[in-house]
Amino acid sequence: MPGVLFPQTRGVSDPRAIRFSRGAVRHRRKVVLRGSAVYIGDVTWLFWLSVAITVYAYFGYPLVLFALGLVIHRPVRKERIEPYVSILIPAYKEARVIAQKIRNCLALDYPAHKFEIVVACDGSPDDTPLIAQSLADGVRVRVLNFPVNRGKTEVLNASVPQLKGEIIVFSDAAAMLYRDSVRNLVANFADPQVGAVSGKYTVVKAEDVAIGKSEDFYWKYETFLKTKESELSSTLGAHGHLHAIRKELYEPLAPDAINDDYIIPVSVLAKGFRAVYEPAAIVFEEAQEMTGFGRRVRIMAGNIQQMRELRGLLRPFQTLPFFFFFSHKIVRLLVPLAMLAALAANLFLLGLPLYRTLFYGQAVFYTLAGAEALWRIRPRFLALPYYFTMVNAAVFVGLYQVLVRRKVAWK
CATH class of the missing domain: 3.90.550.10 (Spore Coat Polysaccharide Biosynthesis Protein SpsA; Chain A)
Known part of the structure; x- marks a missing residue:
């Protein structure tokens, strides 16, 4: 299959070293892919790092905010005022x-x-x-x-x-x-x-x-x-x-x-x-x-552009706002790259049952998203995979527009 690397046994002194089995990973921890050695440990590390970025962005960060809220609270003094x-x-x-x-x-x-x-x-x-x-x-x-x-x-x-x-x-x-x-x-x-x-x-x-x-x-x-x-x-x-x-x-x-x-x-x-x-x-x-995708592209292009506003949080340095910026903005923008990295890394780990199951899960998720994008009559259960994928795909288009300095006008 073009673009996909598969294990090769030709020229390998120990064919067992290239198998995606637990024994091979434990003893050699590498496979030969068209003449180059790829260490399973490195690929595994990339896969789980990518998963961790995605999980933190959408689940870890809210939990951290909730935990901080148990010990920190800055109430606002509100009054019934009527300025012009x-x-x-x-x-x-x-x-x-x-x-x-x-x-x-x-x-x-x-x-x-x-x-x-x-x-x-x-x-x-x-x-x-x-x-x-x-x-x-x-x-x-x-x-x-x-x-x-x-x-x-x-x-x-x-x-x-x-x-x-x-x-x-x-x-x-x-x-x-x-x-x-x-x-x-x-x-x-x-x-x-x-x-x-x-x-x-x-x-x-x-x-x-x-x-x-x-x-x-x-x-x-x-x-x-x-x-x-x-x-x-x-x-x-x-x-x-x-x-x-x-x-x-x-x-x-x-x-x-x-x-x-x-x-x-x-x-x-x-x-x-x-x-x-x-x-x-x-x-x-x-x-x-x-x-709509166009609106999401505009929002994501703006989110990327926000990186230059970071200086406002550094002079003077503000610990919590900087943490919010890193977690809510920067990590969120890394999620599309993490999704691609997780999918790519998963291809090298298909010989292991756990990773094969995870790959099938990703394949089903993206297939549902694609079906939602193509079908005119859209079943409701397809909406979430499509929406999540659309939001993250918009990051790439937004990045392109920012890099080429294309004006993203309001409609």
Whole structure:
């Protein structure tokens, strides 16, 4: 089979040395593969290291956070405060939802004279600016219309200086807020150490999309991690659907920045403030709005780009946030490589019953993922293997886009 190396007996003085048997491994611990010696111990070490990386990323890290939470807890002092708030809604081709979003924000449980809604239209070719303008009164609802599409980060940079609020709340157009979301979000700013706050993102109507349940589970998992990180110190990153920052702490984003909802909260850590998570500030979105490989590629490209934000955790050095960054971001990005390494190493260990069984398990998992990707009618039980594989495959495409400096625009 092309590309696969098999044991060869020709020219080997002791044919038993090349067999993948327990005796061969115990006595010689190597096999001859087309003229080169491969030590089983080395391959085994690579296999289990790859498995360990994957297991730690998704299971070990949450357990460590849970254990740390038993001995460390930094509560946030919350109060019912009502500073002036600017809700900034960046919008590009959002004609279908922008009116609903504006009405949703107008119905918030927050004093009408204490907040403004600002829609920043980024060169939308559809009717987004016209619809938003039809609901604007120049006071509670304003529209900033940028005629040329420049990208989300540049629109944020241009919009923030024009906002009146002491607190800036960022929220995506397609995501709807619970009535008390902004009030619960703002309550955290009563603590002078808090510089940024993230809301809780939830998925509704997950059953309407084949991978909706998997996406819903993923966000619940991320919510657990962010909640624990926040309770221990600071969460790294926010949900772009709903997060807030003190206006005085906002720094202009780099034009090529992708994950603004990560960069903005992390930037306050370098200034000595905390970025916390507020599970009572709920924002929701329908499942069909956020699934898809392209969206995952954009997120993963942003995650890779986040490596340059590490300096914010090193000056001054912050032990727990650095640990969070390493475990939640760096190790997670290594998982796709670990998955490939485990599969490749497993090929050299097929002579051993345990590894043969593990290989069959991997083969079944990836076959199910492939079936989910190809079938138009997708059985629900195929969704999780497909979703997990899709998320990790997106890392490679995202890495390519970052390396070639290809702009990953929002859609």
